[in-house]
Amino acid sequence: MKKRQNVTIKGTKEGLVLHLDDSCSYDELKKELDYKLSANSSTQDERHLTSVKVEIGNRYLTEPQREELKELIRQKKNFVVDEIESNVITKDEAEELLAETEVMTVSRIIRSGQVLEVPGDLLLIGDVNPGGTVIAGGNIFIMGTLKGIAHAGCYGNDEAIIAASSMKPSQLRISDCLNSAPDSLQSNEKREMECAYIDENRQIIVDRLQVLIQLRPNLTRLEGGH
Amino acid sequence: MGEAIVITSGKGGVGKTTTSANIGTSLALQGKKVCLVDTDIGLRNLDVVMGLENRIIYDLVDVVEKRCKIHQALVKDKRFDGLLYLLPAAQTVDKSAVKPEQMKELIIELKQDYDYIIIDCPAGIEQGFQNAVAGADKAIVVTTPEASAVRDADRIIGLLEKQPNMESPKLVINRIRNHMVKNGDMLEIDEVTQHLSIELIGIVADDDEVIKASNHGEPIALNPNNKASIAYRNIARRILGESIPLQSLENADKGMFTKIKKFFGVR
Numbered sequence: 001m002k003k004r005q006n007v008t009i010k011g012t013k014e015g016l017v018l019h020l021d022d023s024c025s026y027d028e029l030k031k032e033l034d035y036k037l038s039a040n041s042s043t044q045d046e047r048h049l050t051s052v053k054v055e056i057g058n059r060y061l062t063e064p065q066r067e068e069l070k071e072l073i074r075q076k077k078n079f080v081v082d083e084i085e086s087n088v089i090t091k092d093e094a095e096e097l098l099a100e101t102e103v104m105t106v107s108r109i110i111r112s113g114q115v116l117e118v119p120g121d122l123l124l125i126g127d128v129n130p131g132g133t134v135i136a137g138g139n140i141f142i143m144g145t146l147k148g149i150a151h152a153g154c155y156g157n158d159e160a161i162i163a164a165s166s167m168k169p170s171q172l173r174i175s176d177c178l179n180s181a182p183d184s185l186q187s188n189e190k191r192e193m194e195c196a197y198i199d200e201n202r203q204i205i206v207d208r209l210q211v212l213i214q215l216r217p218n219l220t221r222l223e224g225g226h
Numbered sequence: 227m228g229e230a231i232v233i234t235s236g237k238g239g240v241g242k243t244t245t246s247a248n249i250g251t252s253l254a255l256q257g258k259k260v261c262l263v264d265t266d267i268g269l270r271n272l273d274v275v276m277g278l279e280n281r282i283i284y285d286l287v288d289v290v291e292k293r294c295k296i297h298q299a300l301v302k303d304k305r306f307d308g309l310l311y312l313l314p315a316a317q318t319v320d321k322s323a324v325k326p327e328q329m330k331e332l333i334i335e336l337k338q339d340y341d342y343i344i345i346d347c348p349a350g351i352e353q354g355f356q357n358a359v360a361g362a363d364k365a366i367v368v369t370t371p372e373a374s375a376v377r378d379a380d381r382i383i384g385l386l387e388k389q390p391n392m393e394s395p396k397l398v399i400n401r402i403r404n405h406m407v408k409n410g411d412m413l414e415i416d417e418v419t420q421h422l423s424i425e426l427i428g429i430v431a432d433d434d435e436v437i438k439a440s441n442h443g444e445p446i447a448l449n450p451n452n453k454a455s456i457a458y459r460n461i462a463r464r465i466l467g468e469s470i471p472l473q474s475l476e477n478a479d480k481g482m483f484t485k486i487k488k489f490f491g492v493r
Binding site: 109111112113114126127129130131132 | 377378380381383384385387421423
């Protein structure tokens with residue numbers, strides 16, 4: 001009986017794809033990969049590097065294992081591993097991913113000295129008082145008055161925006177851009193329904209909420225509809 | 227079983243001690259059995275405002291360290307027929323002499339015998355604050371209509387809201403100078419309450435008489451006609467939930483406000 005192949009090499013339009021079976025053991029896989037790549041070494045001899053994609057199906061590889069596989073492939077051939085694609089992620093990773101894309105709704109007042117941090121978008125029902133800080137990995141929407149500090153896209157997302165029913169921040173931060181409130185700002189000036197975003201000169205601009213429809217069409221999550 | 231109310235502000239000099247003394251006095255005037263507790267260890271002055279300084283024998287730290295019984299340390303206010311007592315703070319040590327758990331125990335013990343325990347909190351948010359709030363069921367935040375005081379009050383409210391078993395704090399706006407509010411040089415009442423978003427339980431106008439009274443060791447609340455005195459007594463009545471219903475607070479405040487306006491007009 002012929003043994004089922006654990007490692008198959010396919011050529012596609014995008015380049016070589018190494019498909020690694022997900023039902024055998026990791027050691028077995030490594031052994032076969034090692035053997036396959038060594039066996040083929042004579043056929044290709046040119047010096048230039050070929051990038052390959054590795055598909056591992058429903059197998060979960062830890063970070064050291066991924067490194068080990070990359071190392072193995074790199075040694076044997078003029079291959080460079082472009083990416084390792086797996087169908088599975090851990091629960092932690094899934095939760096992290098979910099949190100980053102989730103809109104977290106919080107109903108409270110962020111008072112002086114308090115810091116509220118969420119990994120994804122933040123919908124705050126309440127005020128941010130002076131001395132208070134809200135930080136989000138994504139966008140920040142405040143249904144109330146922003147009088148403190150808001151930091152959107154804190155992991156480096158330039159597309160993030162800050163919107164507030166009443167925009168009187170002491171400081172705005174988006175990604176790594178920073179914008180202090182102008183000292184000349186009249187305190188009685190109405191700053192209602194406004195948003196802040198980074199423009200092409202990497203400056204934080206505060207404008208009417210409606211400009212976002214043009215500038216950040218990705219804010220719309222609804223697909224389809226009329 | 228009594229109720230422990232901590233009077234706090236964050237910022238110093240806004241009138242915590244004066245407010246504590248006057249709310250305590252007003253509650254005693256209403257016939258409640260009140261114990262004032264000064265937790266400003268090392269910087270005690272509630273006894274001075276109450277005029278009870280000379281009669282201190284033991285203090286809070288003595289009680290906590292079991293050098294005396296609680297009743298030995300309590301100073302009775304002779305103006306009230308056994309209704310008002312003061313537990314003075316120690317003066318020779320500092321705030322680290324007491325731990326929050328010890329304060330909690332102390333307050334629980336006092337609650338057996340008194341209707342109201344009014345705890346005068348020191349300024350700041352450190353150990354002294356932690357001690358003062360440890361045993362409290364309710365909190366009253368005192369602020370003045372100044373940006374700095376309001377900012378600190380905001381911080382304190384944030385900390386109070388994190389305390390377990392603590393009701394949402396109530397607000398007293400103290401030392402309002404009506405002419406400055408009118409000129410826009412001082413924050414307005416509405417502005418302060420909106421900013422802090424907690425229930426307003428009283429407003430007190432700035433009055434030289436208040437300072438005069440504390441210098442004489444007689445809380446202003448003992449003066450039957452003074453406007454600030456009435457304001458403090460109204461706060462006490464609101465705490466009791468009796469004469470001035472809280473639901474008409476807005477109107478009551480407006481009423482009080484016009485009263486104060488009139489008062490200034492008269493002057």
